[in-house]
Amino acid sequence: MTSMLTRREFLRLGTLTVGGLWAAAHRFPLTAWAAPEVPFRDPPLLDIRRPEPGLVEGTLVAQERWVDLGFRKARLLTYNGSLPGPLLRVRAGDTVRLKLTNNLSEITNLHYHGLHVPPTGRADNVFIHIPPGESFEYEFTLPQEAQTAWYHPHIFRPPAAIQAFAGMVGPIVIEGDLDQAPELQAAEEHVVALKDVAFQGDRPAPHTIDEWGEGKEGDYILVNGRLQPTLRVRRRLLRLRFINMSNARHYRLRLEPAMAFHLIATDGGFIEKPVELEEVVLVPGERADVLIRFDRPGRYRLVNLFYPRGTYLSKPANSLLMTVDVPEGLPVPPSVPPSLRSMQRLAVDTGAPPRKIEFGLFLINGRFMDPSHQMADVETRLGQREVWELWNNHPVDHPFHLHTYHFQILDRNGVPEPFPAWHDTIPFRPNDRIRIAVAFEGFGGKTLFHCHIMEHVAMGMMAVLQVNA
Ligand SMILES: [Cu+2]
Structure with missing residues (x-):
């Protein structure tokens, strides 16, 4: 906790941590000490x-x-x-x-x-x-x-x-059409935008010198702009669209008591069939759509576990992100659909050598980004399909993001990807070697790929991709 916290913030955190421990030690009911429940809300809808x-x-x-x-x-x-x-x-x-x-x-x-x-x-x-x-x-x-x-x-x-x-x-x-399928329409749906914040006085805390290197993480992780809200569900099948909108924070999401996430879509859309996960990992910029089927009522906590970002220290913040309150008396939820759509692995001619992309200390292939954006770091042709071999040569995470074109992961460190999925932003851990397949189709032009720690973009960890017609 920093000295930047206001008295109100301190009191609020106090009821969640120090006060909570004290109450537990003295066998007080925690509810007597908890701050009033904050109702979950969806982001406001854009007036269109x-x-x-x-x-x-x-x-x-x-x-x-x-x-x-x-x-x-x-x-x-x-x-x-x-x-x-x-x-x-x-x-x-x-x-x-x-x-x-x-x-x-x-x-x-x-x-x-x-x-x-x-x-x-x-x-x-x-x-x-x-x-x-x-x-x-x-x-x-x-x-x-x-x-x-x-x-x-x-x-x-x-x-x-x-x-x-x-x-x-x-x-x-x-x-899309698949969203209208009865199995998905049976779910109560919400966007869960994860964004951490920190303050200096009434304003966002400015970046320190170190934060330009490590990436800026906030003291509070908000869910749709609220601290630790409670979602009281009306149905026991829930569809959550997780979006990591944080500059640098990586998330490892779990439910307590344990309840499975059924991954149904990644960045680029639906996968073939739901994949059961105990934990959802989201790097900055990444999304995951999940179904959660509550087979019994209760109060479930969505928590964020510690994610080691290589040699960088992650800033502590609230590990409780939100509570899902599943009341008694709701109908038994339908099953998670066994399949979603057919999907192929992207076929790429592997005869050609893969294109090697190396991430170093704020460098991509040994270069800082040219601020004029005039020079292409990678040039290819419209219609081309390529394998990119991504090397992280730095002892910290640098989530990889490609604009314009979705890609599939072929393998990570020699381990084949278990199922095809479309991505635009993926975890990229220290010393990782990841092979991806990408089709430069639809339209060309000048676009970008970069590390999605936003501070690292500012440090020059971004490259120009020119797709020529
Ligand atoms: Cu980075």
Whole structure:
């Protein structure tokens, strides 16, 4: 706990830790000491217009605002005044026209993290910069793929890490036909946006020198902008869309008492069939959709376990993220569906040597990013399919993120991936050797790949990928 905490914050934490231990030692009922229960809430929905079928229009305003986080108020950088920013909920195949108005005092822009849309023109073009006081209208057509994704700024200077840490993050849900399947419609569905925060006075704590190296982690992990909320479910089959919107924090999620997660979708959409997991690992930027089938009522705690980031020390924060209250008297939930869709492993001609991508100390293939973005670090052709061999030569985690194109993991450290899944952001542990298969299809242009610790992007751990038509 730092000296930056206000008295109210200290009291709040005290009831959860020191007070709790004291109460336990004296056999007091904990409820007598607990702070009032904070109800879970979903992120606010972005107000959208549908002027014609298949066309969605909406507006995001980047602005500094007072935000009520429940346990305290803070002056944050926001989209439309909320943390997280509003949920953009659209249909696969929709054309999205999203106006971003920049009411900050510095440049900003948007990256649509995880969307397979062009990296050029008015689409997911992170080379566009929007000056203060100006607006820009993004426009792109979504592929026919159900997905959980998110948006955040992607400027290089000033670093997007500062704007994102200060609150500029927001969820995207793309609904597809499979979401309408009765087995999935039987579930109660929520977005769970994980974002850690820290304060200095009323504002987000500024980055220290060390945090530019280690990545900035906050003192509090919030769920949809709330500290340790309780979700009282109406159904015993729950679908949670986890999104790690934290700059640097890696999560290891579990339920206590133990209850299985059934993974149904990764970054790029549904997998073949649900995979039962005790623990969900999420690196910064990564998403996971899970079903949880509560076979009995009770109070289940979603906790975050310690994730060792190599030689970096993770900053302590609340391990209890949220509580799921499953009341008595709800109907017995239906089973988790045995299968979801058919899916192939991406076929790549393995005759050609793989392309080697080496991550070092803030370097990719021995280079810091060229801030002018003029020079391509990797060049390939539209329509090409490649195997990339990712080497992490540094003793810390550097989650790997590729813009524009989803990829499949072939093997990690020689161990074949157990099932095909589409990713855009994956764990990349010290000394890892990971082979991925990627198809540069649909559209070309200049795009990026990088470490998704946002501070490491600012340190130059980003590279330009040029896909020539
Ligand atoms: Cu990194």
